[in-house]
Amino acid sequence: MRGPRTLSAAIVLVAGVAVTGCQASGSEEVTLTFLNPHAGAYEPVAEAFEQAHPGVSIELQSVPFEQMVEQTQARLSSGDTSIDIVSVDPPRLANMVQQGFLTEETDHLPEMEANVSQAAISSVTVDDRQWAYPLWTSDNFLFYNRTLLEEAGLPVPGPTSADRLTWEEVVDMSRSLVDAGDAQYGIGMDQVDRYYALQPLLESMGAGPGLEGPDGLTPAVDTEEWERFGQWYGGLYADGLAPRGVDPAQMVDLFRAGHSAFLLGGASAIGRIADGDFPGEWGIAPHPYFADGPIVTPTDSWAIGVSATSEHQEIARDFVQFATLDPQGAQLASSVNTLPPVQHEAFDEYVGYIQELAPEQTAHFGELFQEDTEHYARHRPTSAGYVQFESEMNNAFSDIRNGADPRRVLGSAQEALERQLDRLRELAAEAEGNER
Amino acid sequence: MTSVTARTEREVTRGRTRRSLVRRETWISAVVLLLPAVVLLLLLRIIPTVTAMAEAVPLGGERSPWSNFAYIFSDPSFLNSVWVTLLFSVIVNPIQIALALALAVLLTKHIPAVGLWRTFILLPIAVPQAVSAIIWLVMLRPDGPLNGLASAIGLPTVPWLTEPGWALISIVIVCSWVGVGYWMTFLVTGIKEIPSSLYEASALDGANGWRQFWSITLPGLRRPLLFVLVADTVSNFLVFAPVRILTQGGPQGGTDLLMHNISERAYTLGDTQAASAATLVLVAIVIVVVTIQFRMLPGKED
Numbered sequence: 001m002r003g004p005r006t007l008s009a010a011i012v013l014v015a016g017v018a019v020t021g022c023q024a025s026g027s028e029e030v031t032l033t034f035l036n037p038h039a040g041a042y043e044p045v046a047e048a049f050e051q052a053h054p055g056v057s058i059e060l061q062s063v064p065f066e067q068m069v070e071q072t073q074a075r076l077s078s079g080d081t082s083i084d085i086v087s088v089d090p091p092r093l094a095n096m097v098q099q100g101f102l103t104e105e106t107d108h109l110p111e112m113e114a115n116v117s118q119a120a121i122s123s124v125t126v127d128d129r130q131w132a133y134p135l136w137t138s139d140n141f142l143f144y145n146r147t148l149l150e151e152a153g154l155p156v157p158g159p160t161s162a163d164r165l166t167w168e169e170v171v172d173m174s175r176s177l178v179d180a181g182d183a184q185y186g187i188g189m190d191q192v193d194r195y196y197a198l199q200p201l202l203e204s205m206g207a208g209p210g211l212e213g214p215d216g217l218t219p220a221v222d223t224e225e226w227e228r229f230g231q232w233y234g235g236l237y238a239d240g241l242a243p244r245g246v247d248p249a250q251m252v253d254l255f256r257a258g259h260s261a262f263l264l265g266g267a268s269a270i271g272r273i274a275d276g277d278f279p280g281e282w283g284i285a286p287h288p289y290f291a292d293g294p295i296v297t298p299t300d301s302w303a304i305g306v307s308a309t310s311e312h313q314e315i316a317r318d319f320v321q322f323a324t325l326d327p328q329g330a331q332l333a334s335s336v337n338t339l340p341p342v343q344h345e346a347f348d349e350y351v352g353y354i355q356e357l358a359p360e361q362t363a364h365f366g367e368l369f370q371e372d373t374e375h376y377a378r379h380r381p382t383s384a385g386y387v388q389f390e391s392e393m394n395n396a397f398s399d400i401r402n403g404a405d406p407r408r409v410l411g412s413a414q415e416a417l418e419r420q421l422d423r424l425r426e427l428a429a430e431a432e433g434n435e436r
Numbered sequence: 437m438t439s440v441t442a443r444t445e446r447e448v449t450r451g452r453t454r455r456s457l458v459r460r461e462t463w464i465s466a467v468v469l470l471l472p473a474v475v476l477l478l479l480l481r482i483i484p485t486v487t488a489m490a491e492a493v494p495l496g497g498e499r500s501p502w503s504n505f506a507y508i509f510s511d512p513s514f515l516n517s518v519w520v521t522l523l524f525s526v527i528v529n530p531i532q533i534a535l536a537l538a539l540a541v542l543l544t545k546h547i548p549a550v551g552l553w554r555t556f557i558l559l560p561i562a563v564p565q566a567v568s569a570i571i572w573l574v575m576l577r578p579d580g581p582l583n584g585l586a587s588a589i590g591l592p593t594v595p596w597l598t599e600p601g602w603a604l605i606s607i608v609i610v611c612s613w614v615g616v617g618y619w620m621t622f623l624v625t626g627i628k629e630i631p632s633s634l635y636e637a638s639a640l641d642g643a644n645g646w647r648q649f650w651s652i653t654l655p656g657l658r659r660p661l662l663f664v665l666v667a668d669t670v671s672n673f674l675v676f677a678p679v680r681i682l683t684q685g686g687p688q689g690g691t692d693l694l695m696h697n698i699s700e701r702a703y704t705l706g707d708t709q710a711a712s713a714a715t716l717v718l719v720a721i722v723i724v725v726v727t728i729q730f731r732m733l734p735g736k737e738d
Contacts, residue, residue, distance in 0.1 A: 245597055430499060
C-alpha cells in the first residue's frame, strides 16, 4: 500500500512543482490569499511551499471560527477576487457549491484516492463530483479528571473501545461528584450547543439527523426522540451537572483548571491540556453512547478549496494539493493545531506526535480513532440547507441549555426551518430561472 | 445720445462679464471643495441605499416586487426582532440620557478631582466595543465575578445572559457603560455655556439647586439635549457588536436586535434580499422615530 501511495504523492508534488516552475518563470511575483479560521495553523506549510516556489508568497487571513461562515459568504458572494484559497467546512460545502464559490476538482480524484480514505473524499463530494480537498478528520473523546474520580472512589474509565462508558454511567458519576461537592461540574463540552458535538448523542438516542428527504431539505427536529434528547440535555444544566453560560472557547480551560470532572472534546484539546498545569492526573476514554442505542461518533473536519473567482487558480491548486495530499505538506498543515490529517502517512506521523505530547494518556489513541472512524462515525447531513439548519439548531440547543422548554424550542425551530428552507428553494428556483 | 448709450452698454457688459467671471470662480471653488464630500456621500450612502432598494424589490422576475417584504413580515423571528428593538430603544435611551445628564450636572459642580472622575467616566469609550463585550462576557457568566460578588454579600444571583429578560438588560448595561460617558461630554459643554450670572442671580432670589436645574440648566440645555436625544436614539437602533459577542440574539430571541437579525440573514443565511428589505424597514423606523423626536422638542427660541 505504502509504495504506490508515496509514488503517486511524489508525482503530484513533482507535477505541482513543474506547473509552478512554468508560472514563476513566465510571470512576476504572485501572492495567494488563504482565508481560514485557524490562526497560525498554516504558517509552517505556507513557508515550505514558498521555499519550493520562489516568487510565490502566501498571505494567511485568519478570522475567528464563528465569523468564518459570514466572511466566506460576504466576500465570495460579492465576487472578491483577492481570495484564492478558502477553508471549507464539509457540511456547508453543498451550499457553497450551489452558490458557485468553488472550482470543481473532480479531475484530481485519482490523487485524492491514492492519499486519503473514501470517507474523507465523500466529505468533499456533492452530486458525485469533488469540490475541495479534505485536510483533517475529527473525533470526540471523553476526557476525565483521574484524580477527582480516584479520590471519590469512582471507577476510572478504560482507554479502548471495549471499555466505552454509557452516558447513563457518565451522568451517574457526575451526579455523585457534584452532589458530594467533589467537583464543581460533572461534564463540559468543548463544542457545547453545537450540532457537531450533539448529533452523535441524538443518533445514539435513536433520533434522526434532523434533516431528511432526498435533497436533505426536509427538517425533522420536533420528533419524539428529539424532544427526549432535549429533555436530557436541558436536564444536565438544570441539575447543575454541566455549566450554563460558559461558551465553547472557555470549556477546555474549565476542565484544565479542575472545575469539571469530564470533558467531551476533540483531539485539539490534548495539546492544550498537556500544556497546562493540570492539577493531578487526567485521561482519555472513548466517546460514550446511550445504553439502549448504537455507538455513534462525530467525524469530518475542515477541507480546503480553490475560489472560483481567484485569478491564480493553478498555483492556488498546487498549494492546496501540497497542504492536503502530500505527506509532508499535510503533516506540516497539522503540526500547529494538533488536528488529525486525513492523508495516510501524515496521520501515522500525527499519532506519533500526539503520543509524545501525552504518552500515558494516548497509548490507545491511534487504534481508538481508527475504530471510531471505521465503525461508528456518522457524517453530518449533506444539504444546501445545512447552513440554515446548523445555525437554527445551535441557537435551539443554547436555549435548551439555558432552561427553555425543549418541546417549545424544538417546535419553533421546526417551523423556522420549514420557512427558511422553503425560502431557499424559492430563491434557488428563481436564480435558475434567471440563468436560463 | 447714441454714444452715451453705447458706452453704458459697454460698461454694463464689461461689468456683467466680470461678475460672471467671479461667479464662475465661486462655482469652481465650490465644486472642488464639495467634490470629495459628494463623492464619499455617493459611494458610502447613496449607492448602497439604491443597491439595497434594488435587492429588496426584485423587478422583472416571476415573484412579486414586494415578496421580500411579505416574507419578512410573515416571519416571526423578524417581527420578534422589531419588537425587541423597540423595547430596547424605549428602555435604553431614557436611561442613558438621564444618567448622562445627572453626571454632567454633577461634574460641573465644584467637586474635588473633577478631571479624574470625568476621565474615568470617559474611559470606556477608549476601549474597543468588541474588547469591552468580551470582558463583560466573563463578568456576566453565571459563575462569574458579578454573581460571585452578589452571593458574597448575600444577594441572590442573576441569570444575566441566560434568561431572555435579563439578557436584554445586560445589553442595556453594556451599551450604557460605553454610551453614558460619551453623551455626557456634550451636556457638560452645554452646561458650561449657560452664563453663570443666571445661577448667581437666582441664588440671590433664594432658588435652591433643584429649582435652578429645572428653570435654568434644563431650558439652557435644550439644543445639546435634542442633539444627544436624536444621536443616541439612532446609535441605539444600530447596536450590533455587544449582541453579536454576548448573546448572538438569544436566549430565545430575547436580544435579537434588528441589526443582528439583518446581519444573520445576509451573512449567515446568505439571504441578501430579505436582509436588504429588513434594512429598509429599520431605516424607515429610525426616520419615523427621529421625526417624532424633532416635533416633540422644537428649538423655536433659537
